Amino acid sequence: RDLRLQDLDFSRWTIHISSAKGQKDRITLLPNKISAELFSYCGYKQADDFVFESERWDALHERTLSNIF
Secondary structure (H helix, E strand, O other): OOOEHHHEEOOOOEEEEOOOHHHOOEEEEOOHHHHHHHHHHOOOOOOOOEOOEOOOOOEOOHHHHHHHO
16 A cells, blocks of 8 residues: 555566565565556656555555555
């Protein structure tokens, strides 16, 4: 939900997830199928911007993301 652009590493194809289950940081794979589209979608954003943000420029709620995807 609070995924920021700085959490995506397109050169290593990874996603850094902060404070996941058990309050542990996790690193997972960035799916090959969406990496190019996600890279172009995030091209204009700053490193500390949310990847998926609301109209008010804050993070989208989990339920909203679930409905979208």
